[in-house]
Amino acid sequence: MAKLTKRQKALNEQLDAEKVYGLSEALATLRELSTKKFDETLEIAMNLGVDPRHADQMVRGMVSLxxxxxxxxxVAVFAKGDKAQEALDAGADKVGAEDLMEDMQAGNLNYDRVIASPDMMGVVGRLGKLLGPKGLMPNPKLGTVTPNVAQAVKDAKGGQVEFRVEKQGIIHSGLGKLSFTEDQLITNFKAFTDAIVKAKPSGSKGKYVRKVSLSTTMGPGLKVDLADVEGA
Known part of the structure; x- marks a missing residue:
C-alpha cells in the first residue's frame, strides 16, 4: 500500500464523514487526497432501495462510459468460422470453441468479458460453474450472446461496463482513472448513474437511489449530493 504523506493524513483527518459533496468538489477532494503513486481508479457505490433476492428487484445491465x-x-470470444475471424479483427484477445472451453477448464480465466455467438452456447454452457461465479457467463440480455460478436468486442474494448446490484442493494463500478479530466469523469458519472436510474425495476418501492459515494482505489469514500444524479 502506498504511504500517505503528512499532508494527506491531515486532510483525511479533516474529512467530515457526514458531509455531502457536490460532484466537482468530490472529484477535487479525491485528487487532493490521492497518493499519486499510481493512476488510481475513480470508483462509485450506489445504495439502492431494492432487495435483489426478489426477481422483480434485480438491477443489472450494461452501460458505455x-x-x-x-x-x-x-475479451474472450466463443465463435467459429467467419464469426471467429470477425472477433479477431475487432480486437478479441482469445477466440475459439471447444479448444477455448478446454483452456478455461484448465484454469485460464484471465478475462474481463466473455462473449459468444448463439450457436456456441452448447459449448459455453458446460462452463457455467466456472464462469457464473466470476460474472463472466455470456448472457443474451447483456448483449454478450450475440451474432454480432465484432460489435460486442468493440463495445467491451471501448468502455462498456457491466453493472449488477449486490445482495445489500449496492452497485459498485469503476468510472475511469483519476488522470482523466474533470469533464471526462463527470461525463462517465452521469452516463453510469443515468443507466442505473433507467434500470429501476418494477418491484422497487419508495426511494430508489438512496446514497451515492465516490472514492479512489486507496482513498476515502465521499458522499455525493443526490441532486447531481438525474432522476434520483
Whole structure:
C-alpha cells in the first residue's frame, strides 16, 4: 500500500464523514487526497432501495462510459468460422470453441468479458460453474450472446461496463482513472448513474437511489449530493 504523506493524513483527518459533496468538489477532494503513486481508479457505490433476492428487484445491465474506463479489457470470444475471424479483427484477445472451453477448464480465466455467438452456447454452457461465479457467463440480455460478436468486442474494448446490484442493494463500478479530466469523469458519472436510474425495476418501492459515494482505489469514500444524479 502506498504511504500517505503528512499532508494527506491531515486532510483525511479533516474529512467530515457526514458531509455531502457536490460532484466537482468530490472529484477535487479525491485528487487532493490521492497518493499519486499510481493512476488510481475513480470508483462509485450506489445504495439502492431494492432487495435483489426478489426477481422483480434485480438491477443489472450494461452501460458505455463515453470517456472509456482507462483499463485494457481482456475479451474472450466463443465463435467459429467467419464469426471467429470477425472477433479477431475487432480486437478479441482469445477466440475459439471447444479448444477455448478446454483452456478455461484448465484454469485460464484471465478475462474481463466473455462473449459468444448463439450457436456456441452448447459449448459455453458446460462452463457455467466456472464462469457464473466470476460474472463472466455470456448472457443474451447483456448483449454478450450475440451474432454480432465484432460489435460486442468493440463495445467491451471501448468502455462498456457491466453493472449488477449486490445482495445489500449496492452497485459498485469503476468510472475511469483519476488522470482523466474533470469533464471526462463527470461525463462517465452521469452516463453510469443515468443507466442505473433507467434500470429501476418494477418491484422497487419508495426511494430508489438512496446514497451515492465516490472514492479512489486507496482513498476515502465521499458522499455525493443526490441532486447531481438525474432522476434520483
Amino acid at each position: 463515453p470517456a472509456g474506463t482507462g483499463k485494457d479489457m481482456r
